[in-house]
Amino acid sequence: MGRTRTIRPPGVLLFTSATPTLLAASDGDGGFHAPSIAEFFPAAIMFAGTPFEFNRIHLIRIIAAVVLLAVFVVAARRAKLVPGRFQNVIELILDFVRKHIVEDIMGAERARRYVPMITTIFVTILAFNLTGVVPFLNLAGTSVAGVAILLALWVFVTYWAAGIRQHGFFGYLRANMFPPGVPAPIYVILAPIELLQILVIRPASLILRLTANMVAGHIILVLCFAATHYLLFEATPALKLIAPLTFIGAIGVTLFEVFVAALQAYIFALLSSVYINMSLEEEH
Numbered sequence: 211m212g213r214t215r216t217i218r219p220p221g222v223l224l225f226t227s228a229t230p231t232l233l234a235a236s237d238g239d240g241g242f243h244a245p246s247i248a249e250f251f252p253a254a255i256m257f258a259g260t261p262f263e264f265n266r267i268h269l270i271r272i273i274a275a276v277v278l279l280a281v282f283v284v285a286a287r288r289a290k291l292v293p294g295r296f297q298n299v300i301e302l303i304l305d306f307v308r309k310h311i312v313e314d315i316m317g318a319e320r321a322r323r324y325v326p327m328i329t330t331i332f333v334t335i336l337a338f339n340l341t342g343v344v345p346f347l348n349l350a351g352t353s354v355a356g357v358a359i360l361l362a363l364w365v366f367v368t369y370w371a372a373g374i375r376q377h378g379f380f381g382y383l384r385a386n387m388f389p390p391g392v393p394a395p396i397y398v399i400l401a402p403i404e405l406l407q408i409l410v411i412r413p414a415s416l417i418l419r420l421t422a423n424m425v426a427g428h429i430i431l432v433l434c435f436a437a438t439h440y441l442l443f444e445a446t447p448a449l450k451l452i453a454p455l456t457f458i459g460a461i462g463v464t465l466f467e468v469f470v471a472a473l474q475a476y477i478f479a480l481l482s483s484v485y486i487n488m489s490l491e492e493e494h
Contacts, residue, residue, distance in 0.1 A: 252266040
């Protein structure tokens with residue numbers, strides 16, 4: 211007998227084409243396949259096996275960067291004295307970063323120097339985070355640590371440069387490693403910890419927090435949609451009744467991921483401002 215071919219309804223094809231990363235790769239056997247860490251290491255599109263390997267995550271980052279640049283270029287060219295809705299949204303974002311992040315941490319005078327940097331960090335992370343809930347992209351550009359590492363290094367160089375400019379190299383180290391009011395013997399323990407903090411812990415806190423949240427959010431999101439797909443199209447009739455619940459859960463997680471995307475951009479920008487401001491303070 212010939213092999214029977216299963217024909218799925220058009221809805222299945224639409225579902226799978228709109229969400230290309232919902233199911234983890236398998237060897238062709240049926241059943242439910244949970245998402246795996248392999249989703250964050252997609253196959254190369256170009257230059258496989260070279261230092262210039264280009265994959266789906268790189269493509270997503272380029273798309274997000276182009277869209278972000280286009281939005282701000284259009285906003286700048288169409289800026290009017292009486293702003294429309296689009297300009298209002300852009301100005302709301304810029305004012306939020308300036309007033310409620312940088313100026314709240316550093317004060318208005320000191321903040322002027324760092325507003326462009328912190329704003330760039332905020333909108334970049336926000337745009338890259340939101341690609342995780344955009345159809346046909348479905349993966350945050352920050353779910354692999356490369357972007358977080360680059361931005362954290364930018365912050366690292368900035369707060370070291372600011373501290374050295376303010377206090378001098380040895381003055382900056384002394385202010386951080388030997389805070390006043392501590393008994394002298396405690397410095398034996400405290401100084402190495404404080405040095406480790408400004409060298410490793412601060413940038414690591416930025417990198418790990420952002421990347422871990424994006425990875426966890428993507429896995430939960432994919433798990434909900436994959437479960438809905440399996441229950442709706444492959445499970446037994448009794449289990450199909452659960453599919454609406456997992457689908458509602460997937461929608462809820464999607465909305466929560468939008469919130470997390472904005473929250474993580476805010477936290478990264480806030481901590482960056484705090485670290486830079488700490489390097490400028492006389493005492494810690």
